[in-house]
Amino acid sequence: MLLKVNSEFSLKVQHNIYGRAKIVGDCDKLVTWYKPKRCPQGLSLDEFDALPSAITVREIYYYIVIPGFRTQRVSLITTLLDIASYPTLEIVGLYGKRWDVELDLRHLKTTLGMDILRLLHPR
Numbered sequence: 001m002l003l004k005v006n007s008e009f010s011l012k013v014q015h016n017i018y019g020r021a022k023i024v025g026d027c028d029k030l031v032t033w034y035k036p037k038r039c040p041q042g043l044s045l046d047e048f049d050a051l052p053s054a055i056t057v058r059e060i061y062y063y064i065v066i067p068g069f070r071t072q073r074v075s076l077i078t079t080l081l082d083i084a085s086y087p088t089l090e091i092v093g094l095y096g097k098r099w100d101v102e103l104d105l106r107h108l109k110t111t112l113g114m115d116i117l118r119l120l121h122p123r
Contacts, residue, residue: 024083025061026088028083028088030059031059032056032057033055058078061075062076062093
């Protein structure tokens with residue numbers, strides 16, 4: 001759960017996020033997300049109350065083209081708003097590397113038979 005002020009994060013979303021948007025680059029826009037009126041499941045009331053009423057995020061969208069497959073549009077959401085300090089291509093490249101690491105870890109876990117880990121005693 002990301003509740004700290006001044007934390008930076010990036011995530012991939014499956015669909016477009018709409019809100020008040022300001023286009024800031026060829027594939028970038030700044031979007032304002034608003035806090036929901038009701039506390040969603042999974043958050044305590046204290047956590048919900050600690051959230052800001054709105055947050056501005058940067059949506060970066062790009063296309064993955066693999067011959068023989070459908071072209072897929074991907075949206076990344078980040079709080080790294082400064083385009084000069086954090087160029088779009090750099091963020092997209094880093095996310096691609098992160099994805100490769102996750103796939104490699106999944107492959108290692110499967111190969112070593114660690115893809116399903118169970119606790120003997122619940123905590």
